[in-house]
Amino acid sequence: MRPLERQREETSEIDEALAWHDGNARAAIATLLADCAYLRWQLELAGRALSPGFTRGWRPHTDRE
Structure with missing residues (x-):
């Protein structure tokens, strides 16, 4: 039998x-x-x-596509 494993209590980013x-x-x-x-x-x-030449035409967008 394996010994009981202690479960870690994880907090989410939301909780933080x-x-x-x-x-x-x-x-x-x-x-x-x-x-x-x-x-x-x-x-x-x-x-x-x-x-535009540095990024080969790619431009950053502020909104999700």
Whole structure:
């Protein structure tokens, strides 16, 4: 017989985000939306800085296809 294996308690990224905001779901969502807006802005800046020749015609998109 194999000895009993101790199961690890894993937390998800969702649980971690909620814990960071002391369980306040609205604050967690607001932070995630602000982060998303910042990353979209960064992607827009990067897209303007890239030349089409460097990326062989590929351009970054801010929305999912």
